[in-house]
Amino acid sequence: MQYNKMKIAVGFFVIILILSLGIFSYLLLDAKGAFKKRYQYYFITDSAASFSIGMPVKFSGFAIGSIDDIKLLNDGKVKISLLITEENRKWINKYTYLLLKKPLIGSPHVEVLASSGNGYLKPNSKLPIIVTDDINDLVTKFEPVVDRLLNIIKNIEIFTNDMVKKDSNINKTLKNVEVITNKLAKSDSLLTSITGDEKSTKSLINSLNEIDKILKDISNITSSLHKDIVKPTSNSIKELHSILQDVNNKLKELDPAIKSIGNSGDDIEKLKESINLTIEKTNDIMEKLDAVLEDKSVDKVELP
Amino acid sequence: MMKYLFVMVFLFFSGCSFKPSINQWQYKSALAFNNYKKNFLSYKDILAKDDLKKAISYAKNGADIDMLSSIYLGKCALNISIGIKDKCNEYNNIKDLVESKSQESYYAFIQKDFNNIDIENLDERYRDFAKYLSQKDYKKANEEIKNLKEPTSKLLAISLLGDKVSKQNLKEAIDLTSFYGYKKGVIYLLGRYKTKVDLKTKDKIDKKIQILLK
Numbered sequence: 090m091q092y093n094k095m096k097i098a099v100g101f102f103v104i105i106l107i108l109s110l111g112i113f114s115y116l117l118l119d120a121k122g123a124f125k126k127r128y129q130y131y132f133i134t135d136s137a138a139s140f141s142i143g144m145p146v147k148f149s150g151f152a153i154g155s156i157d158d159i160k161l162l163n164d165g166k167v168k169i170s171l172l173i174t175e176e177n178r179k180w181i182n183k184y185t186y187l188l189l190k191k192p193l194i195g196s197p198h199v200e201v202l203a204s205s206g207n208g209y210l211k212p213n214s215k216l217p218i219i220v221t222d223d224i225n226d227l228v229t230k231f232e233p234v235v236d237r238l239l240n241i242i243k244n245i246e247i248f249t250n251d252m253v254k255k256d257s258n259i260n261k262t263l264k265n266v267e268v269i270t271n272k273l274a275k276s277d278s279l280l281t282s283i284t285g286d287e288k289s290t291k292s293l294i295n296s297l298n299e300i301d302k303i304l305k306d307i308s309n310i311t312s313s314l315h316k317d318i319v320k321p322t323s324n325s326i327k328e329l330h331s332i333l334q335d336v337n338n339k340l341k342e343l344d345p346a347i348k349s350i351g352n353s354g355d356d357i358e359k360l361k362e363s364i365n366l367t368i369e370k371t372n373d374i375m376e377k378l379d380a381v382l383e384d385k386s387v388d389k390v391e392l393p
Numbered sequence: 394m395m396k397y398l399f400v401m402v403f404l405f406f407s408g409c410s411f412k413p414s415i416n417q418w419q420y421k422s423a424l425a426f427n428n429y430k431k432n433f434l435s436y437k438d439i440l441a442k443d444d445l446k447k448a449i450s451y452a453k454n455g456a457d458i459d460m461l462s463s464i465y466l467g468k469c470a471l472n473i474s475i476g477i478k479d480k481c482n483e484y485n486n487i488k489d490l491v492e493s494k495s496q497e498s499y500y501a502f503i504q505k506d507f508n509n510i511d512i513e514n515l516d517e518r519y520r521d522f523a524k525y526l527s528q529k530d531y532k533k534a535n536e537e538i539k540n541l542k543e544p545t546s547k548l549l550a551i552s553l554l555g556d557k558v559s560k561q562n563l564k565e566a567i568d569l570t571s572f573y574g575y576k577k578g579v580i581y582l583l584g585r586y587k588t589k590v591d592l593k594t595k596d597k598i599d600k601k602i603q604i605l606l607k
Contacts, residue, residue, distance in 0.1 A: 376421055379428070387423045388416070390448075390463040392499060392516070393430065393470045393545035
């Protein structure tokens with residue numbers, strides 16, 4: 090009797106489980122639009138490249154259908170069928186265009202270009218399609234830039250070839266510049282042309298010679314100073330510096346030692362306190378242990 | 394498994410139900426003094442000193458002068474029991490503050506001040522012994538020593554009886570204190586015992602004492 094009751098309970102449980110799973114599946118599929126009516130359209134293209142079954146058909150970024158079938162026709166062209174959901178059928182009319190977008194970033198998809206309010210296009214009707222290729226567009230835009238770059242490179246090549254030739258204009262110009270600079274270097278005509286008077290030029294040159302002499306004298310004096318006075322003084326200062334550095338280092342070494350001596354008294358006090366505390370606590374534990382181990386508790390002193 | 398569970402539950406309940414008494418100082422002081430007695434007689438002087446210090450300290454924590462005087466009196470009696478002359482100065486310093494006739498009688502007893510002993514207030518163990526000792530009835534006093542079961546009591550009585558103690562009592566007391574491991578008591582008793590034996594035995598006892606003291 091008990092066993093039969095259990096069997097009925099298990100049966101109910103299994104039935105409820107199956108029903109629950111069924112309802113859940115139905116609701117899931119319904120939410121995904123599996124039971125909604127769809128309308129089929131198609132378009133013809135030269136190649137099936139970039140297309141795939143299940144590829145979304147989008148309108149204003151929303152998926153309104155998907156590619157259902159791809160077939161190769163006898164003339165070499167490709168027939169691609171697509172399914173559009175019932176509520177979005179309004180976007181498919183006689184003015185509708187399809188646009189295959191192949192963006193640089195992201196997967197390719199079919200975009201619907203249309204406006205509503207123009208009636209419905211009959212199912213299984215053909216739709217026009219435009220293919221846009223972002224990569225190729227980019228290449229097309231870059232083509233003139235590349236041409237210009239190639240021209241610049243050609244010009245540079247011509248220029249360098251010209252430089253190599255001895256009788257080229259550039260080489261002639263450079264030779265002329267060389268001659269002029271040599272002349273300037275050999276004569277004081279430039280200085281005369283600047284001052285406007287030959288005497289001034291000579292006096293200027295004499296002054297410069299005098300300055301040169303003075304500078305030599307100064308050099309001699311400083312060299313003797315270096316030998317007689319500066320060098321020993323410098324040595325003494327160096328020694329003094331090294332002594333001071335040594336003293337400074339030793340003071341630095343002494344400083345922590347002095348500090349530690351100053352602190353050691355406090356440290357010892359703290360250590361002593363810690364040890365005392367530890368001993369007190371240990372004693373307390375030992376006494377408790379003694380009290381536990383003692384077979385009888387006495388609260389009076391037993392005299393001998 | 395069930396057994397361990399039962400033990401754990403039992404320990405848990407025991408732990409929860411156990412509450413230490415408030416007058417812990419009293420128990421700790423008494424315990425420390427008992428330990429002092431044992432350690433003192435066992436020649437464990439460092440431990441004994443510490444125990445006595447603790448006993449006094451706890452008695453002072455409780456501001457119990459009565460207990461403190463008991464400790465001082467006990468210390469004094471213990472010294473006397475192993476032949477150390479002690480006038481119980483610590484007790485004398487505070488005895489005015491204590492109104493304990495039993496302590497006064499005990500003090501008079503250990504000081505052999507028989508004129509001041511109030512036998513009725515003396516510890517029951519020593520009543521007859523004190524009576525016979527005061528009457529100088531040494532034979533009966535020796536008989537009374539035999540009735541003392543505690544080694545410390547026996548030691549004290551033997552010490553108080555002095556030279557009048559019987560050889561037999563000494564021998565029995567040596568065995569008893571030895572059984573308890575009271576080395577200091579044994580050495581004292583051996584010292585007393587050797588005065589009652591012939592020279593040959595005396596030498597042996599001396600040798601024994603030397604060995605024990607090493």
